[in-house]
Amino acid sequence: LSNSKAVVSTQSTGPKVQKVVTFLFSSYSSAPQPTVAMVIAETILPPRFLSLITQIIITMNLFWFQDQTVRASLPLGGSTAETQSAKETEVLVALSLGISINILELISLFVGYTIFSHGTGMFSTACHVAGSITLAFVLLESLSVTTLWYSFALTCVLPGLVELTTVIVIARIQGGR
Numbered sequence: 001l002s003n004s005k006a007v008v009s010t011q012s013t014g015p016k017v018q019k020v021v022t023f024l025f026s027s028y029s030s031a032p033q034p035t036v037a038m039v040i041a042e043t044i045l046p047p048r049f050l051s052l053i054t055q056i057i058i059t060m061n062l063f064w065f066q067d068q069t070v071r072a073s074l075p076l077g078g079s080t081a082e083t084q085s086a087k088e089t090e091v092l093v094a095l096s097l098g099i100s101i102n103i104l105e106l107i108s109l110f111v112g113y114t115i116f117s118h119g120t121g122m123f124s125t126a127c128h129v130a131g132s133i134t135l136a137f138v139l140l141e142s143l144s145v146t147t148l149w150y151s152f153a154l155t156c157v158l159p160g161l162v163e164l165t166t167v168i169v170i171a172r173i174q175g176g177r
Helices: 015-030 036-064 066-073 081-111 118-141 145-175
Strands: none
Touching (some): 066 081
16 A cells, blocks of 8 residues: 555556556545544543543532531531531532533533643543542542542642633634634
8 A cells, every 4th residue: 555545566467456446445545634633632532521521420429428528527526517517518519519610611522612722631631530539539438528629629620720711712712813
C-alpha cells in the first residue's frame, strides 16, 4: 500500500485486477485524514465522560447513605438534635452543590464548547477520577462531612470553574467573529 492506494504490478496480474484493487482501496484515499485535534478529542472525550458520570453516580449514592456521613461527623461524646440537624443540612448542601456543578459540566460537554479544549479535558478527567475515588472512600469508610467538602472543592468546584472560564472564553472568541 502506498498513499492509501493498492499498487499492483500489471505484469503479473493484469489491468482488470489493478482496477478492482484500486476501486476497493479508493474509499480510504478519498476519506479526510483526521487532524491531531480530532485524534486527541476522540482520545480524551470517552474517559472524561465516564469519569464525570462515575462521579455523578457516586454522589447520588451518597444521597442515599448520607446518614452514615452525618453520624461520622457528629462528636463522639454525644450530640444534640440541633447538631445532627446542622450536619444533615451541611451534607445535603454539599451533595446538592456537587451534583449540580457536575450536571452543568456534563451539559457543557454535550453542547460541545469544550470538546476540543484538550487542557480542560485532561484537567477535568483527572479531577473527576480523583473525585470518584475520594467519594468512594467517603461512601465506603463513612468519612466526615469535612472530607466531603474538601473533595467537593477540589474535584467539583475547581473543574467547574475551569469549564466555565473555557466556555466564556470560547463564547467571546466566537462572538467576536
